[in-house]
Amino acid sequence: MTVILRTVGEVRAWRGALPAGRKVGFVPTMGALHAGHISLMALAKSRAAVTIASIFVNPLQFGPNEDLAKYPRPIEKDLALLEAAGVDALFLPEVADLYPEGASTFVVEESVSGPMCGAARPGHFRGVTTVVLKLFNIVQPDLAVFGQKDAQQCAVIERMVRDLVIPIEIVRGPIVREPDGLALSSRNVYLSPEDRAAAPLIHTSLQAVKAAFDAGQHDAGALAAIGRAVLGQDPRFTVQYWDVRDPKSLAVIDNVGRGGALLAVAAYLGTTRLIDNIVVS
Numbered sequence: 327m328t329v330i331l332r333t334v335g336e337v338r339a340w341r342g343a344l345p346a347g348r349k350v351g352f353v354p355t356m357g358a359l360h361a362g363h364i365s366l367m368a369l370a371k372s373r374a375a376v377t378i379a380s381i382f383v384n385p386l387q388f389g390p391n392e393d394l395a396k397y398p399r400p401i402e403k404d405l406a407l408l409e410a411a412g413v414d415a416l417f418l419p420e421v422a423d424l425y426p427e428g429a430s431t432f433v434v435e436e437s438v439s440g441p442m443c444g445a446a447r448p449g450h451f452r453g454v455t456t457v458v459l460k461l462f463n464i465v466q467p468d469l470a471v472f473g474q475k476d477a478q479q480c481a482v483i484e485r486m487v488r489d490l491v492i493p494i495e496i497v498r499g500p501i502v503r504e505p506d507g508l509a510l511s512s513r514n515v516y517l518s519p520e521d522r523a524a525a526p527l528i529h530t531s532l533q534a535v536k537a538a539f540d541a542g543q544h545d546a547g548a549l550a551a552i553g554r555a556v557l558g559q560d561p562r563f564t565v566q567y568w569d570v571r572d573p574k575s576l577a578v579i580d581n582v583g584r585g586g587a588l589l590a591v592a593a594y595l596g597t598t599r600l601i602d603n604i605v606v607s
């Protein structure tokens with residue numbers, strides 16, 4: 327049975343009552359759970375004795391014109407999925423629990439969070455790092471699992487954990503895809519039937535670039551151009567970025583060397599923004 331913890335005090339009491347030495351695995355989410363999230367729960371369960379998830383639609387990581395108000399919040403369905411996944415506890419805070427009146431302290435990572443989604447969504451990663459550090463301080467897990475679909479978020483959190491000497495292991499869970507290749511996302515529900523039919527082209531573009539890389543093309547600019555050309559075949563897409571970058575620092579690279587590369591895309595279909603990526607090495 328999944329215990330629901332609604333306040334910081336309840337989490338602390340739950341955490342304090344666990345037998346000493348029990349490894350705690352944490353999966354922070356914004357809810358609207360799908361098979362991708364459930365795979366992260368399974369990963370946490372395989373790596374820790376006790377698992378806790380959180381559901382919190384974090385206002386600080388949404389821009390003024392983004393989808394905070396309409397972000398899906400199917401809490402009953404989410405709870406049933408967490409129960410079925412055997413998650414031990416769920417932290418379900420209110421905004422005031424995490425952002426007390428007049429909160430004026432924020433966490434800012436200043437390098438990895440700069441390009442890509444950071445450039446396209448100013449303030450987004452400041453919101454992510456701030457809320458994730460708060461959640462870490464409340465839950466005090468031994469390890470925390472994040473989805474590779476948000477590759478930049480993973481890199482930003484890994485950098486924050488390293489730089490601030492946070493004693494938590496960060497584990498990346500692989501991307502889960504629909505049979506046609508579309509990466510699972512809570513935002514896929516926004517897609518019209520026509521846009522949903524077009525959406526797998528994002529994955530097709532990643533695969534085309536991976537094939538070119540595997541065939542010997544290691545020039546980052548040429549690889550990105552292939553990806554943009556594939557996605558450009560369908561005028562429904564507005565490409566925000568199609569980048570080939572260093573997988574850890576997210577720096578621009580000229581050539582893909584021994585460290586491999588992150589192939590990363592963000593594109594709009596109508597008003598829905600989709601992201602996806604593959605690592606090649």
Ligand code: PAF
Nearest residue numbers: 354355356384454457476
């Ligand atoms: O990936 C998400 O769902 C969110 O960015 C996170 C990590 C839960 C922080 O709000």
